[in-house]
Amino acid sequence: MRVEELKVSEKVKLILRKRGIEELYPPQEEALKSGVLEGENLLVAIPTASGKTLIAEIAMVNTLLREGGKAVYIVPLKALAEEKFQEFRDWEEIGLRVAMATGDYDSKDEWLGKYDIVVATAEKFDSLLRHGSSWIKDVKVLVVDEIHLLGSRDRGATLEVILTHMLGKAQIIGLSATIGNPEELAEWLNAKLVMSEWRPVQLRRGVFHQGLVVWEDGEVDRFSSWEDLVYDAVKRGKGALVFVNMRRKAERTALELSKKVKSMLTRGELRKLKELANSLEENPTNEKLAKALQGGVAFHHAGLGREERVLVENNFRAGLIKVVVATPTLAAGINTPAFRVIIRDTWRYSEFGMERIPVLEVQQMMGRAGRPKYDERGEAIIVSTTENPGDVISYYIKGKPEKLFSQLSNESNLRSQILALIATFNYRTVREILNFIDRTFYAYQRKDTYSIEAKIKEILYFLMENEFVELTLEDEIIPLPLGTRTAKLYIDPMTAKVFKDFFKYIEKDPNPIGIFHVIALTPDMVPVSYSKRELSKLEEEYYSLKDRVYADDPYLAYDPYYERKFFRAFKTSLILHAWINEVSEADIVEKFSVEPGDIYRLVETAEWLIYSLKEIAKILGASQELLDYLEKLRVRVKHGVREELIPLMELPMVGRKRARALYNAGFKDFESIARATPRELLKIEGIGAKTVEAIFKHLGREVKIVEKPKKNTLDYFLNK
Ligand code: ADP
Known part of the structure; x- marks a missing residue:
């Protein structure tokens, strides 16, 4: 039409x-x-x-x-x-x-x-x-x-x-x-x-197995390895998107592929890719990315920093990066089509061991094949090492995707939503709550709400016992201040309970290690994991910091589950502690074997949880002193700085590095900066013309500086 x-x-x-x-x-x-x-x-x-x-x-x-x-x-x-x-x-x-x-x-x-x-x-x-x-x-x-x-x-x-x-x-x-x-x-x-099954670009799907691609239409093509499918696409002037099941594998595969792809690039491309690689901030993850980029390949996963992710997506779309190796979680949604999609893994690790990647997800990955306007058709190929290609075709290509099932009865979700119904939507009786549940997809799908009813009652007991809500003499459920605040803060009631349980310790001796540990013990924080090798170091650190940690000694509980949870939270706490003490991102990545993307995620969640802790502390009657302490800690987490840098963080274009450089050069507050000459500020590392202009503007001074961007910086690259 x-x-x-x-x-x-x-x-x-x-x-x-x-x-x-x-x-x-x-x-x-x-x-x-x-x-x-x-x-x-x-x-x-x-x-x-x-x-x-x-x-x-x-x-x-x-x-x-x-x-x-x-x-x-x-x-x-x-x-x-x-x-x-x-x-x-x-x-x-x-x-x-x-x-x-x-x-x-x-x-x-x-x-x-x-x-x-x-x-x-x-x-x-x-x-x-x-x-x-x-x-x-x-x-x-x-x-x-x-x-x-x-x-x-x-x-x-x-x-x-x-x-x-x-x-x-x-x-x-x-x-x-x-x-x-x-x-x-x-x-x-x-x-x-x-x-509809209609697609703007035709899609041809197949399975690679022992040197052959078996297409869904029965035709067969010979390729000596799955990597050849990638090289073949690049040789034809097109791109390839490879999906693997783990971050490390994405990195390893990208580095491996880049060796050969490099030999297929033009001089101009090599030069541009080198500039792109040089524009990255230095940290161990980016080092690997830079190396792969120089061969026209990138990896893409949740460990990458935000800027790097966008840089990879944009340059892949623009055709400079020829191949991206990605983990499936991230590939969903973002618009990065490619001529050829290769699905390297159809199994992945989960809490319960290896599990099949759902048909729905594999089909979404395959759907990335074919760029409208550029390709007449796209190709999606699943690599199968052990399974018979016919079986893979009937399961993933011809097969029906999974059915959707309501997840409402998942306990943590339900707990939070029931409290919200009472505390923010004015539901007052079990009957009213059940009427709401009756209108959900859960009830529609199950045809009865009998099994969820018991769960709801259990949750109501939990909410009453912990003073989120109470029952009036007329048998009405009404919210208490703790309940209303918790629902509006958008935290799990269990998180608020953890805050409440530790409140008296925090009040007595507030300290960052202990507070970070508490927030990392709540269900709203997904703490980082640690390897067996790291455990002894973590234990050592724990014993040297024991008096600052509020939670019970992990070895007195004789519970391996608690022990693991404790140390994961403890490692998370150490990372956040390093962050607010201005340890560089690169050093955190190195020391704790995490990646920039993980740090961002932790910092973002931690800031929200410390804010929430402060709000809950108010309800529990905290002193103004403690509230001020928590507010300062929140700002330090947000920016990753020591206390003395807090005032400088209000300046535009000034992050933790520039603020530290300003401070160390003697510019410790707005007055001293306002009095400085542009030349003085430009001498400071990492501070260029644009930053100086923005800082002065913020302080009410209008200056215009003409300066060439420094070589090998992002500014330089973008302005070329
Ligand atoms: P979906 O949400 O289904 O994954 P999008 O909405 O992102 O797909 O559309 C994919 C691309 O197709 C977009 O770049 C969009 O601008 C383009 N597009 C959508 N409809 C048309 C159309 N009728 N003609 C040309 N291009 C279109």
Whole structure:
């Protein structure tokens, strides 16, 4: 169907045309004719990259232009929120305002009320619901991207609860990968279902086994090794995306492949890649990345820093990086198509040993094959070392993806959501709570709520026993201050209980090691793991710091589970402690065998948990002194600095390194900096013209400095 024929405002067509979209893809046409433009709910279950976002965009904008109100677009990851936010800003041209909301779970964010389209992560939107932001009632359309994550153990319940709250109040549009039971989900959502196997680029799938690629159509091609599939793609001027099951393997494979890929690159490419490699900050992870990059290959996993991840994605899309070796978790969602996708592993490690990677995930990985506009068709090949290719084809290629199952009954999710119902949504009786549960996908799927009822009662006892809620004489459940605060902080009630249990020790002798250890013991922190080799060193450190740790001695409990949990939290505490004492990222990576991405994750969670600890401490009657102490600690965690640098952290473009350099050069506060000459500041390591301009501007001084960027810095690379 041509965009012209769409029954929507001319304004919508204008933006589509500007994007170069003249024709709608067939599933888009079907979806837009399903009644979604008239306000009906819709579930779209179609393959990756077949234009789901556009369906939602047209439907959202159509409603906004017709009825006003607001649209909320939910994504699973911050990185995706950023991507969608940038895309949606195209609509600003026709007067719609677009905002992004992630992070900070303890805010009403009333400012969002001024915007028409809000892109948010699921957790953020759930927290906004709990805070009762006044603009929520204006939400006319709720889009849930990657709605199949409803079946994910950790995050599914959040989506399910959001949807249960919004069903009947707003138009719901769900965008899903192909799943096993789309009908069931659509029925629950009272939505029209649009399913399709159509793809913008043809996809050819096969299995590599003992020197042969067996394609789904029965044809066979000879390749001496799976690596040859990569080299062959590069030789043809195209790219390859390889999925493996572990970070280390991604790195090793990338380095290995880069040796040969390097010989296929032009001089110009080699030069650009070298510059790219030199622009990376120094740390052990980046060292490996830099080495691989010089051969036109990169790895991509959760251990990479944020900037590096974006750098890899952008340069792969631009064609400078020829091959990316990635772990599957990260590949979901981010738009990085490649001519050839190779799935090296279909098994991975889990808590319970090796497990098969679900069909749903493998199909999503395969869906990355084929770049619209560049490739006539894409190729996806699963490497099988032991399994018979026929079996792999029937399981992963011809096979049906898994069914979605509600994860609402997962204990930690349920505990948190039940408290939220009482403390922020004013549910007052078990009956009322059960009525809510009755409207969930859980109840829809199970047909009865009998088994969850017992769990809910158990949770209610827990909440009463720990003073989150109480029962009135009229048998009403009412929230207590601890309960209300916990629900709004968006922490697990169990986390609040841990804070409460340790409060008296913290109050008596607040110290960072002990406090970090406590937050790392809560279920809201996923602590880092340690190897057997590291244990004796950790034990040694523990005995030298024993009087600062509040938790019980791990060896007095005679419980191997507690012992492991204790030391994982302890290692996490040591990392955070190094971070706030300005140990360099590179040294932390080296000393603790973690990676930059892990440090970011820990720091982000730790900041939120220390803020929460402070808020819970208020309720428990903490002294102002302790609250001030915790606030300082939070800021130190946020920036990774010693106390004396805190005032400098307000300066723009100044992170922990630059702040330290300023401080050591004698610029310890705003006054001394305001008095400095630009030349004095430019002499300081890591401080360039742009930083000086920004700092002065912040302090009310307007200066313009002309300076060539220093060689081998990111500025240099970007300005060339
Ligand atoms: P999905 O969400 O289904 O994975 P996307 O919405 O990200 O897929 O779409 C993939 C790409 O296809 C985007 O770059 C988008 O701009 C483009 N696209 C979507 N619809 C059309 C269309 N009708 N014509 C041309 N390009 C389109």
